[in-house]
Amino acid sequence: MKYSENLYVYPWENPMENNCNSYLIDGEVVTLIDPGHHHLFPQLETEMKKDGFSPQDVGLVLITHPHPDHCEAVQDFLDYDTKIAVHKEADAFLDRYGEQFYQMMGLSMPPWRVDILLDEGELLVGEHSFDIIYTPGHAPGSICIYWREQKALFTGDVVFYQSVGRVDLPGGNGLQLKESIEKIASLDVELLLPGHGPLVKGRGSVKENFYVIMSNVFSMI
Numbered sequence: 001m002k003y004s005e006n007l008y009v010y011p012w013e014n015p016m017e018n019n020c021n022s023y024l025i026d027g028e029v030v031t032l033i034d035p036g037h038h039h040l041f042p043q044l045e046t047e048m049k050k051d052g053f054s055p056q057d058v059g060l061v062l063i064t065h066p067h068p069d070h071c072e073a074v075q076d077f078l079d080y081d082t083k084i085a086v087h088k089e090a091d092a093f094l095d096r097y098g099e100q101f102y103q104m105m106g107l108s109m110p111p112w113r114v115d116i117l118l119d120e121g122e123l124l125v126g127e128h129s130f131d132i133i134y135t136p137g138h139a140p141g142s143i144c145i146y147w148r149e150q151k152a153l154f155t156g157d158v159v160f161y162q163s164v165g166r167v168d169l170p171g172g173n174g175l176q177l178k179e180s181i182e183k184i185a186s187l188d189v190e191l192l193l194p195g196h197g198p199l200v201k202g203r204g205s206v207k208e209n210f211y212v213i214m215s216n217v218f219s220m221i
């Protein structure tokens with residue numbers, strides 16, 4: 001659903017199945033952040049179509065981290081002109097351990113292609129500019145995406161509403177996750193868009209959320 005100028009939000013709300021929230025940014029290059037699981041992709045497609053977007057319209061898929069509930073549906077874009085972008089460490093992780101990792105999750109490694117290897121820094125996409133912020137700890141090559149124009153931060157599974165991503169999966173690291181959270185906590189954010197669960201709206205709520213996490217949740221990581 002349309003959330004604000006150029007921003008569409010597709011929250012995952014079915015508690016019986018795990019999948020990620022997806023986000024779409026309209027512009028010269030339609031950008032989709034985290035398409036989710038392959039078998040659940042038809043639901044996202046249906047929601048996108050209600051807003052006038054088809055998968056073929058997506059020029060860029062940005063992946064926050066290499067977990068199947070965020071990126072397995074990359075395979076649904078391979079027949080289109082869509083570019084797939086992922087952090088270089090996430091790509092290296094999937095190259096090396098993808099097969100094993102997906103097997104561990106009861107899945108098989110999907111058809112996969114990467115067109116753009118991301119590094120920390122500015123990513124220009126049509127008329128929009130995104131800051132790619134390297135935030136490991138939950139997963140190798142995990143990134144947060146800061147959209148300065150809207151003071152919006154897409155956090156993947158780094159932080160959620162009053163919670164943080166798990167660190168017990170391969171490549172997880174609690175200390176790294178804390179450092180990553182400290183790194184993004186100082187950004188000027190009015191809208192926090194996590195990979196799961198509710199959005200955090202308003203600068204005060206975002207600051208409060210980081211405060212709660214850093215003062216209560218950090219001791220448990």
Ligand SMILES: [Zn+2]
Pocket residue numbers: 065067070138139157165
């Ligand atoms: Zn994850």
